[in-house]
Amino acid sequence: MENKIKPSDLARQAAELHRTGKMPPLEEVLQAVAEARKKYADKIVAARNQGSQPHAGIEALGKEK
Numbered sequence: 001m002e003n004k005i006k007p008s009d010l011a012r013q014a015a016e017l018h019r020t021g022k023m024p025p026l027e028e029v030l031q032a033v034a035e036a037r038k039k040y041a042d043k044i045v046a047a048r049n050q051g052s053q054p055h056a057g058i059e060a061l062g063k064e065k
Contacts, residue, residue, distance in 0.1 A: 005013075017023040037044065 014023065
């Protein structure tokens with residue numbers, strides 16, 4: 001099982017980035033998310049379609065075409 005960030009850890013990391021002035025602007029974050037979604041759109045859809053089979057879609061995400 002992969003390590004996942006707990007909400008409290010994420011909030012703590014975000015607060016630290018904000019405090020130190022390293023938090024990227026919201027527009028940069030949204031642009032990065034949009035680019036990732038565009039790049040991996042086919043794999044995201046395939047993973048969603050495999051939802052009834054646990055982890056089948058996750059394996060598809062790691063394989064490059």
